[in-house]
Amino acid sequence: MPRLVRVAVLALLLSMIPGTSHAAPPGVVGTAGNLVREVEPRADGIRHVDTKAMIPALKALNVNTYVYPMAGDHHHWDDLHREFLPAAADAGIDVWVLVNAPSQATCCVSRPYEHDYVAWARELATLSKSHPNLIGWTVDDYSFDLQTFTPAYVQQMRAASKAINPSLKFIPIVYYLHFTDAFVAEQAPLLDGVIFPFWDDPVRDTSWSWSLSSQVKQIARRLPYTDVYLMPYAYPLSHAAQKPTVAYVEAVTRKALEHVGTAELAGVVQYKLPYMSRSSGWTRPATDNLARTGNGRLSFVVEADMATRAGMSCTAIRKVGLTSGAARHAVSFWHRDTRGSGDRGGYHVKQLLLNGQVVWQRDVAADPRDEWQKATVDLTSKLAGATSATLQWRLYERIGVSDYRVDASVDDIAVTGLQLSDPGVENAAFWTPALTRTGGPVYCSAQVYHQNYGADLSARVAELYAAGAS
Incomplete structure (x- = not known):
């Protein structure tokens, strides 16, 4: 059943119940990346993911979803299933796992399964059986690597995952200019959703937000059977002239949540929003002013x-x-x-x-x-x-x-x-x-300019998320 039809049916059913609020069903409100490590290494010499600090900070942001990046070290995988997933479950936070694409190999390789995405699909599905709050996974810059992610290969990934857990979602990152006729015809039927990073294509900036609605509406029309999650850039975008401001991220988030309300989007997931004082980008240097x-x-x-x-x-x-x-x-x-x-x-x-x-x-x-x-x-x-x-x-x-x-x-x-x-x-x-x-x-x-960028932006996004997810 298409996304818009599902929402319409649910709204109709709700309207038939006396005294029931008729607000739109809540969508995904979350953030991706900006893993925070512990201040001191443990006995094994490793500064592990600081789950104890991250979970309260994410709760204060009012997220219901966190996209956990497999940032390169083997211990991120161990920290995920041993500590982060159980703590997130206790806090009521769903988790998606982000894996890097082959084109990112010069900076980032996700371990332990590196570029074997069939293995990632299989192992994440297995992990999700014992941790039900692991509900999805994504590949960063997926649409730049379609020479790897051919329909045949994605079929293998899908088969490996669905054989173990049919409910685990594969939601790769796809950029606006990559929603071609070929992609819609060949790739979309194999995906459980897409994350759409907004950067004012084809200009590539994090200053102008007015093109968002037209791009969202076009993607929603082209992908009526696919959930679309918008990703605002709360963190500097490479090759853009300016860093995102508090007002910009707030405007993009507010508009995106309006599209969640109309079922043209399934949710909003920030890109690396600084949500605690040890997050990268929490403060801005004076030279940014x-x-x-x-x-x-x-x-x-x-x-x-x-x-x-x-x-x-x-x-x-x-x-x-x-x-x-x-x-x-x-x-x-x-x-x-x-x-x-x-x-x-x-x-x-x-x-x-x-x-x-x-x-x-x-x-x-x-x-x-x-x-x-x-x-x-x-x-x-x-x-x-x-x-x-x-x-x-x-x-x-x-x-x-x-x-x-x-x-x-x-x-x-x-x-x-x-x-x-x-x-x-x-x-x-x-x-x-x-x-x-x-x-x-x-x-x-x-x-x-906001010197206290992370604190100021987190407060505004938390308020928007609380309203959008209520």
Whole structure:
């Protein structure tokens, strides 16, 4: 029975029971990775997985699922079945096991069964018989290794697992661009679900969240018989221009849980969310704060190796009020460009627009790299008789590029004769709803630095999970 039909039937049955809450059935809410080791080695000289510390921290995050990575050492397998699975069961936490793909061999090989995925299927199924809270397993970067995971080989994996425990789920990680017609036809029928990491394909960033809904809806339409779990990036994504912010992860998680409620997703599993003080990424270094003052800035980005076309843009739009009786109306702001090598002019242009008309512009190559510059624009004559106006900060592609990286910043806005909330860009909530993008790889965001990233983000995700899983 398709996922949407199952939910509809359950909702119908619930609606027939007097006095019963009609909330959507709870989905998976979890996190993956960020195993924490014990501070001191045991008698065997090994710093084992710190199960006693991890389980309370995961409970505080309100997860019902944890994806346990086989991170390379043999003892992770022993710690899993001897300590972690029993403790997770007592805490009411289901466990999926993550195994690395062959393409990750230069950094990560899962042991003890390495790249024998039939053996992994067999042994995890066997382990799940004695630990019923081991309900699934996944292969990281699965869709990058389909030359290994052919339909015939996956059939062998499936047969080995189902012969021992038909209930154990295989839920590999599949990226958006890999949901091809061939994959849907050949692979999807062999899988019990997929984990879909969201990174704004094909741009590959952790700043722009608006493409999430369209991608989720498309995958749900293409895979009506397959459970899909969205994976937000709570941990830095390699080759992305920026690290995820608290506001970004919160926005992606909130939107994903809405799609769980509509049965287009079966759950949400964070990628390496820092959930305790010894988690990797719990705090952020001061060098991550790229604001001129305070913690926040507007950021307009084109990443390296990304092709743009003339006319593409991303814009931060704000309504402003006019101060009654003011003799002068003006806006000033600081701007800075972090860009790739060379000073090629004529491509990326920073602009300020008033009511849709350009009133200031500056080529990103016109100023020294990574130095803040101040701009002041007098708007008095253009606002004669007005009571309100719209300001827009924009990065505009005058000529398309194929590989010309830029991160243009705006900060410390000051206005005269105008009213503008949060001119220092310290609260992403003021700026994020009014960001617009013409399509393509030019994107923008309110980047607000949190030194206590893990603590701040964990608190917000825990609140969302508590509501989403209730």
